[in-house]
Every structure is written in C-alpha cells, then in structure tokens.
Amino acid sequence: MSHYLLFDAGGLDLAAPAELIKAIHEDLDVQPVAGTCSWFRGLAVAHGKLLPVTDIGAFAGRRSSTGRTLELEPAAGIAGFQVDNVHGLSDIPISEVPLSEKETNRKEVENLTLTVRAIVQHDRVHRVLDVAAIVQSPAFLSIAE
Amino acid sequence: MKSSPYEKRLGVPFTLLMLALLALMVSLVALARTASIANERVSELNTAWQAVQEGSVDGSELITTDYLMTRILAPVPAVRDAALWSLGLGVLSLLLLFWLVLAARRADQLMSTSFAGDEQKEQAAVMKLMDEIAPLASGDLRVHATVTDAMTGSLADAFNYAVSELRWLVGTMATSADQVNASVERSRLSAHNVASACAEQSRQIHLSSNDLLSMSAVMADLSADTAESTVAAQSAVDKAEAAAGSLSASLHRLSAIRDEADQTTRLMHRLADNVAAIDERVVNIEDVARQTDLLALNTTIRASAGTRSSSVTDAATDLGRLSDEVAQLAEVLGQATRDIRSLTRTISEDAAQTVQSMDLTMTELSAGLEQTQHASNALDIIRSNSHELRERVVSMAERTVVQSGIVSQLSENMDQINRITQQTAEGVTGNADSLTELKDLAGELKQSLADFRLPTRTVKLPEQNSTFSTARKAAERAAIHE
Numbered sequence: 092m093s094h095y096l097l098f099d100a101g102g103l104d105l106a107a108p109a110e111l112i113k114a115i116h117e118d119l120d121v122q123p124v125a126g127t128c129s130w131f132r133g134l135a136v137a138h139g140k141l142l143p144v145t146d147i148g149a150f151a152g153r154r155s156s157t158g159r160t161l162e163l164e165p166a167a168g169i170a171g172f173q174v175d176n177v178h179g180l181s182d183i184p185i186s187e188v189p190l191s192e193k194e195t196n197r198k199e200v201e202n203l204t205l206t207v208r209a210i211v212q213h214d215r216v217h218r219v220l221d222v223a224a225i226v227q228s229p230a231f232l233s234i235a236e
Numbered sequence: 237m238k239s240s241p242y243e244k245r246l247g248v249p250f251t252l253l254m255l256a257l258l259a260l261m262v263s264l265v266a267l268a269r270t271a272s273i274a275n276e277r278v279s280e281l282n283t284a285w286q287a288v289q290e291g292s293v294d295g296s297e298l299i300t301t302d303y304l305m306t307r308i309l310a311p312v313p314a315v316r317d318a319a320l321w322s323l324g325l326g327v328l329s330l331l332l333l334f335w336l337v338l339a340a341r342r343a344d345q346l347m348s349t350s351f352a353g354d355e356q357k358e359q360a361a362v363m364k365l366m367d368e369i370a371p372l373a374s375g376d377l378r379v380h381a382t383v384t385d386a387m388t389g390s391l392a393d394a395f396n397y398a399v400s401e402l403r404w405l406v407g408t409m410a411t412s413a414d415q416v417n418a419s420v421e422r423s424r425l426s427a428h429n430v431a432s433a434c435a436e437q438s439r440q441i442h443l444s445s446n447d448l449l450s451m452s453a454v455m456a457d458l459s460a461d462t463a464e465s466t467v468a469a470q471s472a473v474d475k476a477e478a479a480a481g482s483l484s485a486s487l488h489r490l491s492a493i494r495d496e497a498d499q500t501t502r503l504m505h506r507l508a509d510n511v512a513a514i515d516e517r518v519v520n521i522e523d524v525a526r527q528t529d530l531l532a533l534n535t536t537i538r539a540s541a542g543t544r545s546s547s548v549t550d551a552a553t554d555l556g557r558l559s560d561e562v563a564q565l566a567e568v569l570g571q572a573t574r575d576i577r578s579l580t581r582t583i584s585e586d587a588a589q590t591v592q593s594m595d596l597t598m599t600e601l602s603a604g605l606e607q608t609q610h611a612s613n614a615l616d617i618i619r620s621n622s623h624e625l626r627e628r629v630v631s632m633a634e635r636t637v638v639q640s641g642i643v644s645q646l647s648e649n650m651d652q653i654n655r656i657t658q659q660t661a662e663g664v665t666g667n668a669d670s671l672t673e674l675k676d677l678a679g680e681l682k683q684s685l686a687d688f689r690l691p692t693r694t695v696k697l698p699e700q701n702s703t704f705s706t707a708r709k710a711a712e713r714a715a716i717h718e
Contacts, residue, residue, distance in 0.1 A: 094540045096533075109540045115533050117526065159530070164541075180536050 101148025152201030168226030
C-alpha cells in the first residue's frame, strides 16, 4: 500500500508519494544565492549534503511558503521543497477529482501541472504532484533571475 | 483851722495852767522819790542803832553807822527843795486857775453880745436852703443849693455833692436795671430753647430706647441661637473626633492592607515569573512535540521507505540517529517536566500564601470598610450638623444685617441727640454768659451803692427812657465832681 505525504503550499493542498521524500526538515538554515529567482530560496546543508531549496508556493505563482522543507530522495532529484504545513502521511487511495477552473487557470497556478489524481481527506482535496516531472522541468531548473 | 474869739481868750491861761500842773506833778514825783530814799536810809539806821543798843557790835559797825548817819542827811536838802518847789508850783497853779476863770467869764460876756445878729443871718440862710432843697422831696434831682459864706454854705456844698452822687447812682441803677432786664430776657429765651431742645432730646432718647429694647430682644435670640450653634458645633466636633478615630483606625487597617497587598504583589510577581517560566517550558514542550511530530513523520517515511531500503547499514544508521534524537527529546521533556513540577510547587506555595494574604486583606478590608462606614456615618452627621449650623449662621447673619440697620438708625438718633445736646450746651453756655454778665452788673451796682449812705426811705426812681442817658449822667457827674 502506497503512502502519500499531505501538505499545503501557497494555499494549494498538495500530496507527494512518501517514497520520494527522504526527510522533513524544520528550521533549516538556507543561504540565499544572488542572481536567482525569488522562488529559489537558496542552498542549505542537510545531513552533510548540499540541498537546493525551492519555495513551492512562490514557484506556483502563489504566496511564498514559510514552513518546513521536504528533502527529496536523491533518486527523484537533489532538491528540497519548502511548503507551509505538513499534514501527515495518508494511505487513502488515490481518486480522481476534476480540476476546478481556478486550478486550470495558468494565471492562478504557474509552473505546476495539476492533475485529477488526488487524495481526499477531511473534505480537502490534495492534488498529487508528479515530483520527478517538476524536478526535471525547465522552469524548475532555470533558477537564474 | 479857724479858732473862735472865745478860744483865743482862754488859750493862753489854759496853756500856762497846764504847764504849771505838769511842773507840779514832776515836783511831787521828785519829792516822793526823795522821801522814799530817806525812809529807806532811816530804816537802815534804825537797824544799826538797835544793834548798838544791844551791845553786839564792834568798831567797824560803828563806822558803818556813822556813814549811814552821814548819808541820811544828804536827801534832806533835796526834800526841802522839792517841797518848796511843790509849794510854789501849787500857788502858781492856783493863780493860773483864777486867771483862767476870769478869762472864761470875760469871753462869755463877749459872745453873748454878738450872738443875736448872727442868729438872724443863720436863720435866713437856713430858710433859703430849705426852699432850694424842697423839690427833692418829690423826687426832683435837678435841685441845686446855693453855696454862701454863711453857716449853711458848707451844708449846701455837701448837699450839692450828695445830690450829684445821688443822680449818678440813680442813673447807674437805671442803666444797670435795663441791662439786667435784657440779660434776663436773653436768659429766658435761652431757657426756652434749652427746654425745647431737652424735649426733642427726650423724644429721641425715647425712640433710641425702643430701638435698643428691640435690638436687645433680637440679640437675646441671637445669643440663644449662638448657644444652640455652640451645642451643634460641639456635637460636630465630637462626631469629627469619632470620625477622626475611625479614619485613623481605617488608615491603620489600610496600611496593613497595603503591606498585605505589597506581599501579594510580590507573590503575584513571582507567580507571573513562574508562569512565564512555565510558558517557556511549554514552548519547549511544543517545540519538542513538533520535533516529535516531525520525527514521527520522518520515521514513518523511513518506515514506508524501509521496505524499499537497499542497504541494512543505512537503516541501522537511520535507527541510531532516530534513537539519539528520541533520547535527546526525552531528556528535554524530562528536564521540562522537572522544571514544571518545581514551578508548579512554587506556584502552589505562592498561591497558598497569596490566598492567605488575600484572606487577611479581605479581613482588613472588611474591618476597614466597617471603620470607613463608621467614619462615613460620622461624616454624614457632621455634614448634617454643619448644614444646620450653616443655616443658623445664615439666620444669624440675616439678623445681624437687620441689627446693623437698627444700629445705624440708632447711630443716627444718637447723632441727632448729639446735635441737640450741642444746642443745649450752646444754650447753657449762653445762659452762663448772661448770668456772668448779670453777676458783673450786680457787683458793679453793689460797689456803686457801697460808696454811699443812702436814706432808709425808698427812693422813687424816674421813668425809664425819660431820664438822662448814661453819657449825660456821666458828663453831669464829672462836672459836679470838678
């Protein structure tokens, strides 16, 4: 049975497969990097390794996220997602929930491609992110300002 | 002084007779003195002679007796001369007396022959004088007697002088009477004014007396009100003292309450500090809880990923790190628990002390409230008494204003009385001046009357304003005296 980590960032309820998350960090010391995009928070050191941290809320064109940082498994990509709140793991099966007009509007959600796959818990619809696609997307990799 | 022929005839023999009698007296005195001396010496000789007869004398005494015999012979010629002189002078005195008698008889004869002619002349002069002074009997003071060489000449002269003095006296008395009448009239007018002023003064004094009586009654009421006000003030003072005592007790209790409040404040500060420490520990616990939640998430993620773990070594490393983190969290939680227990004990003790202090505070507050209530009641009574006292004082002030008006009226009345009194004084002064003038005039009149001997019969005074003026009488008197 697959587990998914439920969280929210920039007002969006999201979910990611638990096997793609290596650790959850709090109070991670992030050093900003000059000449990068505003959603790129900078570089941090996690478990003795360099970890680039991206603000998912700002990356999605929403408000900036200030919460914990999700460290991805190296297999998925060396990256960290700063989100607002982590709600926990869920073993609820994935269901298909149609996207709302707001979620399909590119002006509302940038750089993220939301799908109908979602986990509904406590009447909240957490859209399941395709973490590998995000990490490998050109928008995610183009951090220059 | 002119002597008469009778006196001229008797003067010489009379003088010689007097001188002879004087010499006779001197001679007799000398004779008596000489006889006395002779008598004394005879007595001494007799004594010595008796001693000789008794044979109790010696030779010296015989010499003395002889001396005495010699001395007794010395006055004898003097006695004889004095006797002869006395005899001669006695004879001379008799002769002179005889001459004096003869001269007196001759003078009597001469006077009897000339007396008949002189008597007729004197009778005519007396009749003329009687005719001239007859109008005086009817009060006519214009009479004037003719002064001649007759015996009545001097009488007429004296009569004229007396009449002139009488004229002056009568004129002076008339003038003085007029002045006395005027003075008496002025005194009467002054007395009338004084009487009127005294009547007005009496009326004003009566009014003032009524006002004074009214004021006295009101002042008596004021005195009664003042006495009641004094009682009320004393009651207020007593209540104030009681209130002061209650307030003092309240202050004492409030001071105790303040001390208890200070203690409570300190305890509350400690309590706040402990609560802050607990908050800090709670924050730590929340942090630990969050970290525990995070650790749980990571553990769950590791557990879910454990099935896919490729290395047992990585899993052991993850579990060791997880064990260390849990141990650290347990240590943090244990320390936080101990701190919270200690803080809780301290808070409990502080709370107990606070409750105890609050109990004492409440007790003191209750007592203070009771004392304050007593003080409040006393102050209410004081306020009531003060209000009553204020009303009485206001009433007294109003009455005092009325009394001030009465006093002002009384003052005006007294001023009126003063003016009337001044008028009375002026009238009295006028009376005194008039009486003084009257006294002076009476003294002048008395002095004028004392210079003359007036007849005992009443002199009929001439009509006033029909006789001479004072100046005319003075001029006439001066002319007469000249």
